[in-house]
Every structure is written in structure tokens, then in C-alpha cells.
Amino acid sequence: MADPTGRWPTPGCFDDVRVLEIGDEKSEFCGLLLAGEGADVIKIEPPGGGASRSIGPFYQGREEPNGSLFFWTYNRAKRGVTLDLTKQAGRVIYRDLVASADVVIDGRGAGVMDGLGLGYDGVRQVNPDVVYCSITPFGLTGPWRDFKGSDLVHLALGGSTYCCGYDAVSPGKWDTAPMTPQAWHAYCVGGEHAAMAVAATLLYRQATGDGQLIDVSIHDACAQCTEGTVPRYIYNRTEQPRRSPNLVKCADGDYLNLMFLPPADVGKVASLLAQCDMAEDLADPKYRGTSFAARIQLMPRVTEVVGRWAATRPVMEVFQALQSCGVACAPVRPPEELISDPHCIERQDFVEVEHPELGKTFVYPRAPRHQTETPWRWGPRAPMVGEHNGEVYGTILGMSEEQLADYRSQGVL
Template structure:
């Protein structure tokens, strides 16, 4: 069985993280992603580090596997001509330039559509193509602050902190990938392409549906609550005698079993704690009681007891433990790629498992590694024509 996006050709003008993560998702599902980069320079994250693996950026490796690299000067007349010829034979064009840059290059949607009416054009930007902030620069930390994530993260009374993963970039990347695939599906029915406008800020705020709805409902401004949940308890990180563990009693059925697991069965029938509403109402009593109790025994002992009673729980793992976890290893989440410079490199694999399809992992491309092959295969350029393009610094 062929990969789900086999035969879909994507012209990828993105760089840094949000755009490349989007096209990584498409590439992992089988799309032919052609990463178009500036001759001699390429994507800025090729130089992002440390760490580097034999001079190659680990950051770049992480989000650019399964792609092909073509160098092309999009500001030169010949480079523009070549790009538009590629558009004729493509399904998707994606960029993460600031609003107005694609139009300035001569690649606005109406131009692309006139060349290929079925093209799906997707633009990812910090704030979208419209609105008072559209021309502002944006990076993940700025988006997290503007999107309310920073104000919600951390312990009560502490300084604001950012989320540990770049969720501002990744949220928009996932929305973009979903929107592109949706547009391709619609095109199968209508024969028409689409113009997609993805705002990283919009996408990040959309990850807080119930938090926004709480505010609409009661007007209360939520602040940082550490690991606790405003509407559920116990649902938090506890300190044990030798570390930390998570307990998630989300649902009434877990509460009696949790009380059995911690050796306090009488708490299940205490009228102050009988239902979740009761527990939330009296959390100033319950939370300290549980926190003091959990501190008396080591993490492994608590987890063994909690697992016997089927209570959702886990130790707080560092990345080294995560990447050697038997569950992830059994699911094939740690893959390997053979890199021409770095040798064999471990990397995260595609989390989507599809019966009958074995996900391939090809190395993140060297700058311009596939330029000759792509110009020859797609545009039928001869070796001498490609040499002249190189001499003119077009590629």
C-alpha cells in the first residue's frame, strides 16, 4: 500500500520551525516535499545550535527529514520563472513569510491560481494576513505571551514562564497541515484549489477552548495553577519521598479506588470529598492532606499501588527516560536515518501508524542536494542548462 499522500507535490518555501514542522507532517505521510532554499545560505536553522552533529544542526535534522532540497534565487527573473514552472506541476505551495512578501515576489495567490487553478496555497504567519498586528515579527515566546500561555504556566505566585515545548509554532504547523489536507480532499470533489491563511496566534489561542469558555461563562481570569486543574481534584503533580509523580483522578469511578490505593479508604465516604464537586469545594483541606501523605513514600511504591488499582498515574520523566521508554520503543517511535555527513542518526519517528504502510525515514537533505535531479526530472532541463543556472547563481 502506498503512503497516504503519495503523489502530492509540495513546494516548501518555509524556514525556521512552524513551516518546516508542517511540511514534515506532510512528508511523513508520503508527500514529495521540495524544500526551496536560498543558494549558498539555505534555511536559517541549518546554522541553529548547539548542538551540532559533525557540523550539522540537530535542530535542522529534527524537522527536515523526508524532504528534497532545491536551491533557487527567487528574487532573480530566471529564478521566478523556474518557480512558476514548478507551480504548474505542484499541488501545494506553502510559505511562512510575513504578509506581503509573496506578493512582492510575484507569487500572490491569484498569480499562482492563474498558472495552476488546482493549486493549494498556504501562508503561515505570526498574526495572519489581516488585522492590526499582521506586519509584526513573531517568534514562539512572543506568541506564548500574547496568546495567554505564559500567564497560565508555572506555580501560583511565581514569575511567568513559557511552555517547555514551542507550542506557539507547533500549534500553527498542525493547523496548517490539517488545512492543507482538507483542501486537497475538497479539491478531489470540486476540482478547485484553495488559499489558506494560518495565524500562529489564532492557532495557539484555539488550543485553550475550555479556558476561554470559562472566562466567557464567569468572567474570572485564570492565572497559573502549577499542575492543578481548576475543575478537578486530585489532578496534579505530587512530591514523593524521592521525586515526583502525577495522579489524575478524572471521573468519579477513580476516587474510591484511589483512596484504597493510598491506604485511606475512609476518605471515599467523607461527605467533604464524596464527589468531584465536593472535592473541589474543599480542596484547601484535601490537597494538603494528600500532599503530606504522598511525601511519606518513594515514587515506585506509590506507582505500584496506583497501578494495582488502575489509577492514571506516572512518574515525572526527563527526556532521557522518555526516549528509552518501552512503550515508545514498542511503537517504533525512535527511528534512525542514514545521513551522508553524520552517519546513522536517531530521530523521532512518525507517530501515525497505518496498517499496510511502513513509514520511511530519509535523511534531512544537504543544501541543494537534489537541485539537479529535480530540475531534470520535473522541468526536463538538460545538464548544460543547469550548469548555466549555476554559473548565473540562479541555483
């Protein structure tokens, strides 16, 4: 079975798995990842469309439910249906749908689906071995369980914000606030943790037949994503210093991020810059001393010298020249410039996705990885509001055209 919907040409890891996704930005990134791995993800929205359809930017600036580029990004490769769970008939349909599913991703919030009788306990009545993944801002337990989150609030509480920003004006004093690396990453990190959990529990179910409940806390996930900064505090009682990154500005105005250079690399940079007489004193043995502390003090001077050289040529040339002698660095480019990057072109990192209702195609990132047997499923484009009502309710639940029309007129769909 390549794809139960018959719409996709290549097999996927989870193409025997049906996922029901309910909720908004909290659940849809997890759904996107599972769809990418081939699962048949059915997104259930209230009639008229879900809340994340109101998040911008919008296609040509027109704020309407089928025009959210945010929604397009996070809902590719899914089918979309509408269903009003506040109505009894809607809840009956939901139970029937759940009976046919393997996984439920619930982003409605702690206790909301339970209140409708459709939480894990309710769903288990009709589907005992279901994998039920709850994604909530702070988890199903704990004193902050009912706190309100947002991208900004999660990244602040999770520790990302604290680490990011500009240099202090004097030790411990800043004239600018910490800078939160937003763009909905809190929900992406939550979704990434959730997708790993769903995959692991599906593997366990494959072996044993048993489903289970997954409790994903976006706060826990964000707190984890600051990586080594936490062990640094645990072992050294020191904080990750918040400071501007090591950047050099190139002739075209673009920045290059230069890593801290090990002694051998300073030598390589010195030889490279010497070719155009711009190495200044970088060949001096002091730059190749073995003391880490001494070298780190010299790094601003190294950056300064590299900066004077970099200011004479465009960032891509600087990047390639330094990398060709083994020096770790990268251009700090806006994402859209990657579309025309030769490396991304050769690796086919982008793909044109058709939007037939507009008669157009748009560029999307293809996949977070490439693989041989089950390549990432990158399309079709996100569903319009209720686009697959007929297909899903007709083929899975055997609903007739008349029944569909009735439910539609009653506002159930």
C-alpha cells in the same frame, strides 16, 4: 505510485501530491506533517540554505548549515533544493516548478511572494487549481498583520504563557514571571492548523478540481490552543488560575503528576497505601463526600499523604502501582527517558534514521500515530543544502547537467 521519488516502501495518503515548501520555521512543520502523510515535499531554500538551518542545537556543537538538529527534526522525509528568487532566472524556474505542484506552503511573510510576482495570484496564472497555504505570524489581515512574532511572543499573545507558571505568593501576586512553554511550539501549532487545512482543501479539490487560498495565522492558532480556558472566561468570567501543578516527588528525585481524584479513586489509593501502613486517614469518609468544593479543598492533604508514600519508591513504580488500581497519574520525565520506556519500545514509538554522510544513525520519534495502510513516513533524514537540485530540476523540469552547472555558477541555485 508508492512514492514519486521511489525512495519510500509504503504508500502514503497524499503520495500523489507534490508540495512546494518555501520559508523557514513558519512553514516547515506543516511540510513535515504532509511529508509524514506521504506527500512529495520539496523544500526550496535560498542558495547556501534557509534561515532555520541556523537554529540550534547543532550536531556536536558545530554551527554549520547541515548540522542543525532543529532543522533535522523538522525536515525529515522532504527533498531539498536551492533557488534564488531574487534573480529573474530563479523566478522562471520557480514558476515551472509550481506548474508541476499541487500545493504551495508559503512561510515567507505577508506580501513577500506577491512582491516577487509569485504569490497566490501569480502562481494561479500557471497553476489555476493550486492549493496555496500562506502561514504568517498574524495572518494576512488585521491591525497586527505586520507585527513581529517569535515563539515567546506568540505564546504570550496566544495565552499559553498567562496560564503557566508557579504559585502566587499571595492572591494575585507572583514573585516569578509566568513561564512560557517554549521549544518552538508556536510554530508547531501553526503548522498543525495549516496541515489540517491543506488536507481538507485537497479533499475538496479531489472532488471538485478547485484549489484555493488558505490564510493561516500563527496567532489565531496559538490563541485556540489554550483549549477550555477560553469558554471558562466566556461563561464564568474567571481566569484559569496560574499555579504549580499537582506533583509528588519520588525516591529517585523524579516527579509524578497526580490528577484531581474522584471519590472512588481516593478509596483505591487508601487501600493501596494501607498495604504498607501509609494510608494515614485516607479511608475517612470525608474524602468521599459528594461536594466537589469540599473535595477540592482536601486534595492537598491527599497529595501530601500520597507524597510520603511515593517518597519511598522510584517514580515508575509509583506510576504503575497507582495506574494498576485505575488512578490517573503519570511520571514527569525528560523526553529522552521515553526511548527506553517499555511501552514506547513495544509500540515502536522511536526509529533509527540513517545519516549516511556521517556513517551514523540517530533516534527520532517515529510518528504521531500508527495506522495500517499508510503508515507515517518518518524518513529519510533532512536534506543537505541543495541535495536534490539535480534530481528535482533534472527529472521534473528536464534540466540538463550543463544547464544545472550554468545556473549553479550564476548563483541561481
